[in-house]
Amino acid sequence: MLDICLLGTGGMTPMPHRWLTSLMIRSEGSNILIDCGEGTQIALKEVGWSPKSIDVMCFTHYHADHISGLPGMLLNMSNADRTEPVVMIGPKGLFNVVKSLRCIAPELTFELRFIELDQNTEEYRLGPYILKCFKVKHNVPCYGYSAVVPRKGKFDPEAAKAAGIPVSCWSRLQNGEIIRDAESGKTFRPEMVIGPERRGIKITYTTDTRPCQNIVNAASDSDIFICEGMYGDPDCLEKARAYKHCTMQEAAHMAAEAQIPPREMWYTHYSPSMTNPRQYIEEMRKIFPAAKCGKDGMIAELNYDD
């Protein structure tokens, strides 16, 4: 099981009743926060999710609306007596930005560990997640993220019996162990009893970017593809191009082009000038039917198929 909360949906500047874009992902007690603008800690309090339990903080880039809430969030986690290290991930330069911002949050109860991204795509195993980081196209280095919770293949008791594997070995094989049975001298391997890896759960989040192939690739087979929809009005395309943002139309087209279409797409990172993104959603559904307007505090609980 995995659940997500889109803590905010605003771009550029926080507004009354619209927090800055940020996503929290929770699975198996391990939690990822992507982006942390001014007010994200309040948005988190509003939904009642704990800041203490954030194990990984990802940043798309270092424009203020994506990281200005960091000092307050770190202090909050410290006040909650977190002691486990926190992994910080973002484009090259992360350590220096965090160091600067921490001039007002110098003392923490936990250690920060840094991963700085500079490749086209990078992949990290973090707790239950495979975190896939992909470069996108903004006016500064910027990354999108897919958090994947993989799912093992199905255990086949008939195959285990046929291979003469004692029942006492089954759970160890299910956990990926290779067992040498002293009695029979045989070696039992997980692949003897476990089928091919099954579809897991995949969440993709990207914002502050022009459309690009990396995003189309990442969107593929996502349970939820969360994408910037900075402007809904087609007349804003030139502005989107100039400031390296993405219109709702462009995001819908990326979702539609994915090899395996994402099951849902949520819009986020609305321009402050777009007070009612819902007015465009029917048009967008003509391009990609599973498009939804994200809104602050929107939650989804996702389970494995079947």
Add this chain to the structure above:
Amino acid sequence: MLDICLLGTGGMTPMPHRWLTSLMIRSEGSNILIDCGEGTQIALKEVGWSPKSIDVMCFTHYHADHISGLPGMLLNMSNADRTEPVVMIGPKGLFNVVKSLRCIAPELTFELRFIELDQNTEEYRLGPYILKCFKVKHNVPCYGYSAVVPRKGKFDPEAAKAAGIPVSCWSRLQNGEIIRDAESGKTFRPEMVIGPERRGIKITYTTDTRPCQNIVNAASDSDIFICEGMYGDPDCLEKARAYKHCTMQEAAHMAAEAQIPPREMWYTHYSPSMTNPRQYIEEMRKIFPAAKCGKDGMIAELNYDD
């Protein structure tokens, strides 16, 4: 005329429905913001006051809850195309803290000018204000501020006539000019026709401090004395002493001890644990009858007497 808005009343951490402590003061088109924590820019939007028009930003100290909103506020002012310089005032170290925080707000449309405080009291003339800065007692260097709009003495036309001053000179004398009258060879001085300075308007703001004489002095003759009331429960006195904060009782006693009692006292900077400060207000009024619980967005318009 002067108006103020207590933008927030929270201490330590911003909460849903309680912004961090911050005050905006406006007079004659010149505006002062004191403290700017995470979310202060949103609080300002909520009351509909413009960030563009902030001419002076004062900081009591550099704990995150008093300055974490600075990068976002500066960017907002820049997005509003402010071009006039902004005066930044705070304890020694201000330049370095602002420089660090500006790693995510490097480009602004206006210049920042810095005044760093290190004396027991300091006084600056800024636009229509005399800004009086006074050292208070926190666990880091911390200042309180009184913003005074002074008021000239009354013009006395009878005295002007008696001194034989031509009517054409009256308004120049009212503006403080010394006039040498070519015809009569006489010198006319403002003090010949203008009475003693009258009471102006005075706002005092202090937070994050133990009680001290500087605050009692500053509170004296204030129209509104805004003071930390971190805790209302008398049992929290030890905690207040340990963390260098002030209880509601202690603040009321300072107001009561002022040579000329402030006309009103507003509490602010409530602990997140104090959900309803109003429950203590009747007790506080036994100490200082003009005590009020500040609340987010509380506004006052003040005029000269008579």
